[in-house]
Amino acid sequence: MYLNTLLEVRDLRVYFYTYAGVVRAVDGVSFSVRKGEILCIVGETGCGKSVMSRALTRMVKPPGRIVSGEVLFDGIDLLKLPEKELKKIRGREISYVYQDPGSVLDPLYTAGFHVAETVLTHNSSMKFNEVWGKAIRIFREVLIPDPEAKAKSYPHELSGGMKQRVVIATAIANTPKLIIADEPTTALDVTVQAQVMELIRSLKNKYNSSVMLITHNLGVVAEVCDRVIVMYAGKIVEVALVEELFTNPLHPYTQGLLEAVPNPLRKVERLRSIHGSVPNMIDLPEGCRFNPRCPHKLQLCNKEPELVEYSKDHLVSCWLYKR
Ligand SMILES: Nc1ncnc2c1ncn2[C@@H]1O[C@H](COP(=O)(O)OP(=O)(O)OP(=O)(O)O)[C@@H](O)[C@H]1O
Numbered sequence: 080m081y082l083n084t085l086l087e088v089r090d091l092r093v094y095f096y097t098y099a100g101v102v103r104a105v106d107g108v109s110f111s112v113r114k115g116e117i118l119c120i121v122g123e124t125g126c127g128k129s130v131m132s133r134a135l136t137r138m139v140k141p142p143g144r145i146v147s148g149e150v151l152f153d154g155i156d157l158l159k160l161p162e163k164e165l166k167k168i169r170g171r172e173i174s175y176v177y178q179d180p181g182s183v184l185d186p187l188y189t190a191g192f193h194v195a196e197t198v199l200t201h202n203s204s205m206k207f208n209e210v211w212g213k214a215i216r217i218f219r220e221v222l223i224p225d226p227e228a229k230a231k232s233y234p235h236e237l238s239g240g241m242k243q244r245v246v247i248a249t250a251i252a253n254t255p256k257l258i259i260a261d262e263p264t265t266a267l268d269v270t271v272q273a274q275v276m277e278l279i280r281s282l283k284n285k286y287n288s289s290v291m292l293i294t295h296n297l298g299v300v301a302e303v304c305d306r307v308i309v310m311y312a313g314k315i316v317e318v319a320l321v322e323e324l325f326t327n328p329l330h331p332y333t334q335g336l337l338e339a340v341p342n343p344l345r346k347v348e349r350l351r352s353i354h355g356s357v358p359n360m361i362d363l364p365e366g367c368r369f370n371p372r373c374p375h376k377l378q379l380c381n382k383e384p385e386l387v388e389y390s391k392d393h394l395v396s397c398w399l400y401k402r
């Protein structure tokens with residue numbers, strides 16, 4: 080195990096047993112999250128990012144099932160932990176920020192109540208006044224203006240950006256070791272997006288927490304991440320430090336992703352899109368799952384490549400790099 084590892088995932092598999100067939104949403108994923116890093120997860124829609132992140136604390140609902148794997152957090156396997164013990168970790172040591180703050184905040188409760196409740200859940204001996212005071216302090220920390228008044232507001236009285244700050248306040252209320260943010264800015268406009276990302280980064284620096292950031296936005300990746308995991312159809316195809324990924328993408332899928340977004344350093348006539356579409360997760364192609372779309376397809380690609388180290392901190396799962 081890497082010395083600074085906070086969380087290590089080994090061979091995680093999450094399948095959905097539907098009438099149409101088995102959806103292999105996450106299919107043998109291994110990676111680690113290092114202490115104090117911002118790790119980004121990127122990949123096309125439906126490739127298993129959200130399901131994977133929820134599975135880390137066993138939040139997969141039927142027909143989904145965690146079929147196999149280990150999730151070691153501080154050396155303890157979360158997949159084997161009794162639910163009562165896991166509840167102490169979820170929300171306290173590992174917390175989540177979701178895409179749509181509106182769906183997380185209960186319209187019947189004030190913004191401050193959401194934060195206070197999270198604090199109380201994990202510190203039941205605290206008095207209400209103390210807890211409310213703490214909620215206000217956290218509101219100030221996430222740069223909510225006029226925190227005393229905003230804490231008494233109901234979700235519908237707040238703008239989208241403010242609501243997402245309340246969700247972030249809830250997520251950091253117990254100074255977690257790991258914050259998992261799943262598309263935290265997608266519902267916000269561009270300037271607010273930048274503010275929220277900056278906020279996540281500054282909170283990470285302050286508490287030395289680790290952040291797992293799931294995003295579609297490669298601009299966000301370039302700006303805030305330390306390391307990037309690229310997923311395709313339930314598998315990890317590439318892992319690299321952010322600079323390395325942008326300057327030396329190895330996997331044809333990663334190369335395709337980068338060619339599909341504007342890059343001021345590269346002069347191209349027009350942006351390219353990746354040919355074809357994401358495979359049907361019930362009926363996946365044999366071997367490398369990207370092979371039907373791959374411009375470099377080899378005969379070997381009908382066999383599944385493993386994720387192997389290409390150079391230090393740079394892993395890839397592609398036969399082109401077989402040594
Ligand atoms: N309740 C469910 N029943 C059946 N299949 C599901 C269910 N939830 C998720 N899936 C499938 O699992 C796969 C992974 O979904 P997931 O939500 O993790 O994708 P994602 O990478 O987060 O996509 P997006 O970028 O759109 O958020 C998808 O193919 C999806 O159809």
Ligand SMILES: [Mg+2]
Nearest residue numbers: 128129130261
């Ligand atoms: Mg998702």
